[in-house]
Amino acid sequence: MTFKESDHGAVPFWRDERYLQIIAQVIVVVVLIAIGWWLIHNLLTGLEALGIPMSFKFLGLTAQFDIGESMIEYSRNSTYAQALLVGLLNTIKVSFLGIVFATLFGIIIGIARLSKNWLVNKLAAIYVEALRNIPLLVFLIFLSTSVFHKLPRVQNALSAWGWAYLTNRGIYVVWPQPAGGWDVYKWFLLGSFIIGFIVAAIKFREGKKTGRMPLYWLWGFVVFAVLAAITWFIAQFMAGPPMHLDFPSLQGRNFKGGKSLTPEFMAIFTGLVIYTSAFIAEVVRAGIQSVSKGQREAATAVGLSGFQTMRLVIFPQAMRVIIPPLTSQYLNLTKNSSLAIAVGYPDLFAVGSTIINQAGRAVEVILITMGVYLTFSLLTSLFMNWYNKHTRLVER
Amino acid sequence: MSRKLLVVLLVVLLAALALAACGGAKETAAPTEAAAATTAPTATSEQTAAQPTEKPAQQEGEGTLATVKARGKIICGVNQAVPGFGFLQPDGSFAGFDIDYCKALSSAVFGSPDKVEYRPLNAKQRFTALQAGEIDVLIRNTTWTLTRDTELGANFAPTTFYDGQGIMVRKDSGIKTLADLEGASICVSSGTTTELNLADQMASRGINYTPVVFETADETTGAYLDGRCDAYTTDKSGLVARQSMFPHPEDHMILDETLSKEPLGPVVRHGDDQWFDIVKWMVFATFQAEESGVTSQNVDEMKNAEDPNIRKLLGTEGDMGAKLGLDNDWAYNIIKQVGNYAEIYNRNLGPDTVFNLPRGMNSSWKDGGLLYSPPFR
Numbered sequence: 001m002t003f004k005e006s007d008h009g010a011v012p013f014w015r016d017e018r019y020l021q022i023i024a025q026v027i028v029v030v031v032l033i034a035i036g037w038w039l040i041h042n043l044l045t046g047l048e049a050l051g052i053p054m055s056f057k058f059l060g061l062t063a064q065f066d067i068g069e070s071m072i073e074y075s076r077n078s079t080y081a082q083a084l085l086v087g088l089l090n091t092i093k094v095s096f097l098g099i100v101f102a103t104l105f106g107i108i109i110g111i112a113r114l115s116k117n118w119l120v121n122k123l124a125a126i127y128v129e130a131l132r133n134i135p136l137l138v139f140l141i142f143l144s145t146s147v148f149h150k151l152p153r154v155q156n157a158l159s160a161w162g163w164a165y166l167t168n169r170g171i172y173v174v175w176p177q178p179a180g181g182w183d184v185y186k187w188f189l190l191g192s193f194i195i196g197f198i199v200a201a202i203k204f205r206e207g208k209k210t211g212r213m214p215l216y217w218l219w220g221f222v223v224f225a226v227l228a229a230i231t232w233f234i235a236q237f238m239a240g241p242p243m244h245l246d247f248p249s250l251q252g253r254n255f256k257g258g259k260s261l262t263p264e265f266m267a268i269f270t271g272l273v274i275y276t277s278a279f280i281a282e283v284v285r286a287g288i289q290s291v292s293k294g295q296r297e298a299a300t301a302v303g304l305s306g307f308q309t310m311r312l313v314i315f316p317q318a319m320r321v322i323i324p325p326l327t328s329q330y331l332n333l334t335k336n337s338s339l340a341i342a343v344g345y346p347d348l349f350a351v352g353s354t355i356i357n358q359a360g361r362a363v364e365v366i367l368i369t370m371g372v373y374l375t376f377s378l379l380t381s382l383f384m385n386w387y388n389k390h391t392r393l394v395e396r
Numbered sequence: 397m398s399r400k401l402l403v404v405l406l407v408v409l410l411a412a413l414a415l416a417a418c419g420g421a422k423e424t425a426a427p428t429e430a431a432a433a434t435t436a437p438t439a440t441s442e443q444t445a446a447q448p449t450e451k452p453a454q455q456e457g458e459g460t461l462a463t464v465k466a467r468g469k470i471i472c473g474v475n476q477a478v479p480g481f482g483f484l485q486p487d488g489s490f491a492g493f494d495i496d497y498c499k500a501l502s503s504a505v506f507g508s509p510d511k512v513e514y515r516p517l518n519a520k521q522r523f524t525a526l527q528a529g530e531i532d533v534l535i536r537n538t539t540w541t542l543t544r545d546t547e548l549g550a551n552f553a554p555t556t557f558y559d560g561q562g563i564m565v566r567k568d569s570g571i572k573t574l575a576d577l578e579g580a581s582i583c584v585s586s587g588t589t590t591e592l593n594l595a596d597q598m599a600s601r602g603i604n605y606t607p608v609v610f611e612t613a614d615e616t617t618g619a620y621l622d623g624r625c626d627a628y629t630t631d632k633s634g635l636v637a638r639q640s641m642f643p644h645p646e647d648h649m650i651l652d653e654t655l656s657k658e659p660l661g662p663v664v665r666h667g668d669d670q671w672f673d674i675v676k677w678m679v680f681a682t683f684q685a686e687e688s689g690v691t692s693q694n695v696d697e698m699k700n701a702e703d704p705n706i707r708k709l710l711g712t713e714g715d716m717g718a719k720l721g722l723d724n725d726w727a728y729n730i731i732k733q734v735g736n737y738a739e740i741y742n743r744n745l746g747p748d749t750v751f752n753l754p755r756g757m758n759s760s761w762k763d764g765g766l767l768y769s770p771p772f773r
Binding site (some may be wrong): 067069145 | 543579580610
């Protein structure tokens with residue numbers, strides 16, 4: 001129709017669909033910008049009217065409050081910016097560990113759901129169906145108040161032969177601490193690792209050449225372990241034992257020494273792991289089931305065992321289907337870690353909301369918090385997309 | 397096809413134009429003022445006309461009093477978890493010392509104590525709620541500090557309760573003084589002055605401790621009772637109130653040391669002096685009534701008292717109410733319906749309650765306390 005009209009040569013632009021489409025897009029953009037500008041303007045005038053104009057200068061002021069657990073040096077004399085950094089690191093810690101463990105459990109349970117063993121199959125199904133359908137916040141509060149706070153008190157701590165203690169103030173585990181010989185030994189350790197790596201590489205090459213792949217990583221590891229053990233004694237002879245075990249013990253009101261995990265961390269960590277692993281299990285199951293039956297039958301026909309079939313044939317192909325939804329589970333886990341505030345774990349959001357109250361900078365702190373989570377999510381997604389591309393290339 | 401598109405486009409264009417017009421209007425005057433000038437010319441046009449480039453007085457564009465009257469009720473930000481001060485009872489109603497001040501404000505404005513909507517807030521939400529205009533007044537055991545008075549955009553009415561921060565421990569813990577808390581975990585609610593005082597006091601005394609920070613008072617005491625912490629800290633009045641709810645109150649004790657000054661009182665937003673005045677004098681009326689011996693029992697007789705101060709307070713003489721923008725019997729209503737300071741105190745915290753808190757500093761200046769009302773004249 002347009003053609004016919006344009007043949008006459010006198011179609012005004014407002015009746016020309018090509019122009020109209022462009023104009024429509026321009027108008028939509030203008031309207032969106034206008035709405036956005038109006039919202040921001042409204043916010044800024046509102047804050048101005050209250051006598052608290054937007055400013056990020058408060059970040060340099062003294063925080064004046066203490067934080068229960070921190071991976072860096074922090075005290076009440078630190079700045080608000082440092083307090084936010086403490087929260088940020090705590091968020092990274094729980095998200096990273098959460099992702100690792102949730103993936104591990106998720107894969108195991110996902111495979112278990114497909115097991116032919118009736119009990120294993122049903123247990124996995126119950127795990128997934130029960131945990132996937134409980135709201136995470138409810139589950140977290142349950143973990144905090146009914147599990148971790150109800151562990152034995154410090155005085156009657158559950159002890160595992162003095163190596164680990166379970167109390168409602170936290171979990172304490174024996175942990176190696178560097179001692180006199182450490183300065184020498186760390187170089188030995190590095191050397192052992194390099195040699196182990198080289199051995200593994202050589203074995204890998206040999207395997208490529210001969211077509212019979214040896215357990216190259218086991219070779220590397222054994223070489224590393226043997227060397228590390230021998231050099232330990234050398235270091236001990238030269239400068240005393242490189243490390244000693246730091247046993248936790250009850251000193252005063254609390255346990256000291258060893259490695260400790262607070263109940264707040266344990267609550268948010270286990271909550272996130274269990275909840276997310278239920279979803280990951282479903283993703284894994286779907287991925288495995290997406291591999292066609294012929295593949296499995298062919299693997300059986302050439303004589304591969306059940307485990308080999310899974311490891312060599314099914315799982316590599318399932319990965320292609322698994323990775324994209326897995327990415328969104330990782331993003332969910334990271335975002336859900338902001339629920340830490342409900343169980344008293346000082347993550348970014350918890351520290352941020354304390355600052356909102358003490359410094360009165362709600363808009364600024366929320367903007368920072370949103371920016372950080374957005375950055376996290378985009379980075380995770382970027383990495384997973386890269387990995388996705390990587391596995392696809394290998395596969396095809 | 398293209399005609400349909402054209403219609404859609406026209407609509408969008410019109411909407412854009414309308415929006416652009418709104419935007420244009422805002423550049424010449426602040427948005428709320430523009431709105432106020434059109435919707436309520438009688439109330440605020442003088443102010444707007446006088447200072448067209450000034451910032452709007454408050455978010456609603458009208459005075460809080462006008463907003464409250466139009467709404468028919470006061471929205472009062474309160475606590476729901478501190479017995480004696482602000483507590484949500486099993487039947488769903490609120491009760492406590494702070495709640496009675498919400499009622500007193502309602503009596504002053506509406507002549508009835510029930511025109512209040514209670515908005516339970518936790519320690520962190522309260523200032524944001526106040527700043528955003530979600531509540532008209534915050535009466536939620538809130539400590540008056542310089543930062544809050546300035547940066548948080550809050551105005552503090554006279555202190556209704558002089559408090560101080562204390563620490564509660566288990567009796568069998570062997571903790572007797574602050575110094576015994578070395579290495580201890582201490583449960584504290586987040587976003588409170590308590591959290592800051594604790595950090596300040598422990599730092600100045602060089603005591604190492606681990607703060608365990610929870611969102612609400614219920615979570616905090618729950619964790620303390622479970623043994624997660626060696627000690628629990630909040631204002632002493634709060635400690636007493638909480639202790640009364642513990643399963644075994646006798647197993648706990650409050651250390652003698654006081655960590656801070658905690659003057660608690662009602663709070664309003666910056667920028668509405670009339671509303672601020674009303675809240676201030678509502679509090680003073682309860683002080684003055686106790687000082688002059690006016691109670692809810694004898695207030696009707698007292699209306700005809702000889703003492704000109706009492707006559708002015710109760711509106712028999714002068715026009716004190718009109719000066720505040722209220723009815724002349726505003727203070728009469730407060731005393732009649734809610735009571736004077738002593739009545740409010742005794743009802744919620746006094747000898748007949750489980751708390752039995754001594755009045756101490758919270759006595760009239762005539763009895764050696766700190767409660768002192770400027771003259772009603």
